[in-house]
Amino acid sequence: MKNVYWFLFAVLLLISCDDGDLIVTDFDFENQQLQWCGNDDSQVLYNINNDQVHEAIAFRFTYNTVEPGFLATEEGQIRIPLNAENQVIYRVFDGQVENDYFCNSIPPVSPQVTEEYRSTSGGEVIITSTLKNATDHDGDGVLSEAEGMASERDTDEDGIPDYLDIDDDGDNILTRTENDVEAANTVNGLPDSDNDGTPDYLDADDDGDGTITRYEDWNRNNNPADDQNDEGLAHYLNPEITDSFQVDTFRENLISRGFRYLVTIENLSLVNQGGDGEQIRLENYELGFIDSPAQQYNPGEGSEEEEEEEGSVEDQ
Structure with a gap:
């Protein structure tokens, strides 16, 4: 298992820059299948790892110009800029992280966050949709x-x-x-x-x-x-x-x-929220993928109905 926390710690010991930034080329969770909560106003795509180190990475964003939400029903790409509303968040915890952690309306008291990095403006998240039965x-x-x-x-x-x-x-x-x-x-x-x-x-x-x-x-x-x-x-x-x-x-x-949505990020810069200003910068990062629910579609009418409902999410 390639644990993000220990990987970053090892790189920190080996590579540093004069301005205090940490520049790495990649970091990955072993399981690339993302989880999702959301509605047309707020979405979160996330990955949780509880193998030795308890950690999570999430992309929380607002995007409602494609119905429903970001789940496009045609092959193509949508691009979402990283800014104050659309953020990538990486967290390390002091205990087991439940699968619905990012879906709770109120952040749980436990586990507690011991390390947190948040993205800065300037990067871009690209969601590429492809038909699974092409x-x-x-x-x-x-x-x-x-x-x-x-x-x-x-x-x-x-x-x-x-x-x-x-x-x-x-x-x-x-x-x-x-x-x-x-x-x-x-x-x-x-x-x-x-x-x-x-x-x-x-x-x-x-x-x-x-x-x-x-x-x-x-x-x-x-x-x-x-x-x-x-x-x-x-x-x-x-x-x-x-x-x-x-x-x-x-x-x-x-x-x-059904569609598969591959989530990649260009020019990702994450800043430690502990006050030391440490940064992690990645030119290209593959966050993971998510599969849409199966849809019933009549090509003669151009209509489709989702067989499953979306979840819900509140800002954390």
């Missing part, structure tokens, strides 16, 4: 590249490209379901029930009986897969059953997606 955007088991992402292929012409469509051919059978059936014939390793050279997940008539799969929905519940014979074979895969039921409604195209 290789399979709709989570249907087919890679986005194979679903024609580059050309925005839209097999069922519903306005949603295949790589964002959970039902590529619009037959009300999910792509994942169509690729999870046993079939004697395959194309590129994927089921091709009627052996016509088109895999089921791109074929509007999977069994080639002349009745489109969407119309082989006997109970008309927008899911032909649950209409089966006594042997468990779905009617839409049985070419001997051609009964047709006009169904012109479609399943809602909800996909689940």
